[in-house]
Amino acid sequence: VAGFDDTPPQRVSPTDVAELLKVSPRVVHDWLATGNVPYFELPSASGMRREYRIPLQPLLISLPDLYDLAGELQELTLMGEGRRLTEGRVHEALDRQEA
């Protein structure tokens, strides 16, 4: 996500949020319009496009209200069943690309 490499900003643009959560920027703007996520508007000159910033801490806490987490969790469990995943295999995968 742009701008996240050196000094992670704690207030990010809708575009950054869209990229972080892998949703379209339109979805993020819908959340702003419906007040589903906290945001603030930057001061702008008349006639200029409105710019918004989203504070990350409240955003992350807001996420459960925005998604079907239960459905997503159920899907994860179903997909994982029968794959014979073990803690060893998981650790192996986590370690493999760290070198």
Add this chain to the structure above:
Amino acid sequence: VNAPASALVVDPRLLATAVVLPGSDPAKLLALLAYGKVSAFAKNGDGADHPEPDPQPVRQRGRPLKDVQQEAEQRCEGMGSLLPPDAPADLLLATSLALTRELVSYAHRLQEFASYLRPDVLVRQVNAHAWVVAEVRRPMPRPGKEPARRGHLLETARAAGASALITGDDALLEAAAKEPLRVVSLNRFVEEDLLARFDFGAVDAPAVIQAAVSPLRSFAKSPPA
């Protein structure tokens, strides 16, 4: 960040494991953290103390705080019935953007054999249970004082005022002696903090976590006669 004393920072590796392996010990810990968050909401609504009656209606994201609190109480009761007796309700997950970024990278690694585990899904499933999101400006390890690569875990724990950092990272565990912060492995945390209080092994993590995020009607009790 004024975090409760029981806030824990959990290594993103453990959190990723918890999501991929719902029957694992990390998943049981995540279930307790989910219970802790709901319990905290049930006590305080938004987690903040409101000792004095507020003249203005307190709202959380547009909903009256009272409604949020009532919903949390109901959810808390449902989750509590799924947990072994005396399961702690005071463990809270603390995280940060740096840890979230690490989670994303683990999702990419795990996709090798779990292609269904998209990074955004992993982040949502973990952060749904986070109570404190600490502001860590940047991972700035102190040379010679702590592991260079994962200093952001320690930074997050410090910023969140966490009571412990739970990790399997040998370098972080070795650094523990130099830290005022408690850095322990999950096994040790379970042995020292949980087993004396209740039957950790009996935690049905999938059921508890599902109850934390399911619509309330799915475990609502019948109305009293």
